Amino acid sequence: MNQEQDDIAIRVENLSKCYQIYDTPRDRLKQFILPRVQHTFGKQAKNYFREFWALRDVSFEVKKGETIGIIGRNGSGKSTLLQMICGTLSPTSGSITTYGRIAALLELGSGFNPEFTGRENVYMNASVLGLSKEEIDTRFDDIAAFADIDEFIEQPVKMYSSGMMMRLSFAVAINVDPQILVVDEALSVGDELFQRKCFSRIEAIKSSGATILFVSHSGTQIVELCDHAVLMDSGEKLAAGAPKQIVGYYQKLLYAPADMHITVREQIQHIGEQKIPRSTNTEVLAEKGGQVIVHKPELEESFDPNLKPSSTIQYESHGAYITSPAILTLAGQRVNNLVRGRTYRYSYTVHFTKSASNVRFGMLIKTTSGVELGGGASARSQQDSLDYVEAGSFYQIEFRFKCVLHSGVYFLNAGVVGDINGNEGYLYRVVDVEMFRILLGSDSFATGIVDFECYPEVELKQAEKTI
Template sequence: MSSDEISIRVEGLGKRYEIYSSPRERLKQFILPPIQRVIGRDVVAHYKEHWALRDISFEIKKGEAFGIVGRNGSGKSTLLQIITGTLAPTVGNVTTKGRIAALLELGSGFNPEFSGRENVYLNAMLLGMTREQVDERFDKIAAFADIGDYLEQPVKTYSSGMLVRLAFAVQVQIDPDILIVDEALAVGDALFQKRCFARIEKLLSDGVTLLFVSHDQESVRTLTHRAILLRGGQEVLTGSSSEVLLSYRKLLHEEESSYFSRLAPKQTTASNGSKKPAASNSANKGTSLPGRSDNLSFGDGGIEVTAVQTFDADGETCAVFYPGDPVKIRVRCHSTITTDRINVSIRIRSREGIKIYSWGTLNQDMQVLNGALGGEVFWTREIQENEDFDVWFECSCTLGPNLYEIQAAISYEGKPDYTEQRILHWKDEAAFFQTLMRQNEYAFGGMTDLRMKAMW
């Protein structure tokens, strides 16, 4: 790839911190090593090394949207600080091309004693704009921030949401070549987030490079093309956003299973003598299960999804539906344990990777248990060892024309409210179906049909 096409290049990046047990050890490190070198003795370190990042390499093309995901402490913020130049690497190199706008820590670059107006000028001029340019764009900045009379008040009186409004409004008005966003938008209200994402999409269409960090997997999937997954400061995977997010979900599942395995034995016995699944103690060895592809499945095991199919109103297999058509989805399962407290669920995603809907047997059970619906509770049903069973999901098609993916999952729910969940088997790309529209009979625009009526 030509260097002219690269917006950000990271090569062999590493960041090391020296951790001292006491101020005395820090003083020793400052004084003794130079003396030891002079007298020819071995240098003794008085600190412990902590590598926040180690051997990170990737390239981002101009105009590309790139995501960074990982748990807290994985090195995401350290990586961003090095890319923006506010932190120096221990080893490796970072090359960037163009003006960078970075929304990292809330209020960074703001003087708490200055008013919002004064901070707009201060921040924008620090980012390279002239006073005349800020004058020209001030009304747009103020309108986007939309904080009213607070613009004339000291920033120290602002809420976190107001801080990020003002900071984002300034950053996107400097015509950046690279925009870096690190979780900051999570504190804004829903309307402001909508404006921010619309502005980000406009910048992307104008050829701006986006580096986006968020724990919101759907935002990463929707906004970015590629991503990198970090764990303990090291690269786990770099690839398409969908592949990286699946690996991220597996990583979260493995760490959750490892945590539960330290709290519980391999099997626990219920009051009726049946065995219930405990967390796998082999989580760190990988938890892929049989299915369409090992790369698309994970879980603790015990019960697995063996097949997912879609059917029409007559019970015939069908993969194409029109608005109003009945849709039936069958999830076929096989159990190798005896247990209850099981939830079978599905998630429907569009071709673009946007989650449209998720629902499971536990959602219906919750209604039954609360008296809002009659019927049996699946959560209390005892699944037998070596049992094959089906769960059917039925709905009316209200989706717009698109290709849709069905993900299927089986989970053990300690309580009937999703607060104690462990995944036994998760399966991406379990099935696909398509929706079309008969334009001359019934038509609507968008992702879903709200069954709207007009009156006059």
């Protein structure tokens, strides 16, 4: 095996999975008997089922130590893909190669015997994952402590709630020292404290060099946890690349009107064929003529025409369009190099080509990796929104915001929502329509993303005398 192969944890090549769908049990019986009879008499065999392709010709590679996010709508083939990687499903065609011990969190309680106690299931599952009884003995206390289900560890699993089941499943999976950890939406169950506990342990597993395959409907989780992302739809891989961009395409596909879904899907698939680059730790501030422009911070407000996002994604319009986005000082000067602690105005214009009802406007600030930091809306609820907007009208929207961010580069979204066939939805949305840089002087003690104006006080304290 060469060095490039040594770097691979999972290789999926032309993977497909087809299910046979029978309309009635009688058709299943016919399929079992009649094709053989027809073949015996020299007739062409007839099929009594319909084919459903859960996956079709999916290929990708996961490098060792990478965290890969798989995102897509319900029915896109995500769970089927993970089950085949874990070996619980066999592919119809194609191949999967994995290198290393796999621990999986697929469905809640998968692999658990409901009649066994929690303790007995821990020993059974850990042994299936390759641990000896002595190794499980050594780790059992850590597993029980993490699951934190107290005396229920000695009770049959059939008595467990979904949250208790998830706690025990996760506790086993993370304590077998997996080289590959597969997580399929399991962390959506449980309270916030336990979810944070789980994500903290996943981060620790990631830092230890393990490979993680993570499925979620949450774009924020994909962006925060993953180095790379794959967008699935209708059993096909549409695109793969940097998580922030892939999540943007997923959201565009998710909110596309029904009559535009195929068009949007084809657009994303075409972009995906151009191989979106993997995420890196290098921040791309702007692009001009294919050249990356890197700017040195200046300690004064200014407007840099080259500081323009290259990741802008526009949603399909339902009768509204957003134009002229800009960040302004309170005096009206356009800027995108901002000074921490000052207040600015974010404005844009909305042109309505169709009449609309229950209209609200919004903004959102995100990091370069796509983490949503916060924003605002023009009305607290649908009841407080604009009742009616005439076709042909223009609205000027403005949000004031205070820069409480640490130095770095950030992105702005703009959106307008209203009534679409009786439900609130996006009339128009633009992701990464503007970007700005926060300039920071040497007087700041801030770390991280948000500047909480933490000021240190360090005092030498004399040791107390003892009698």
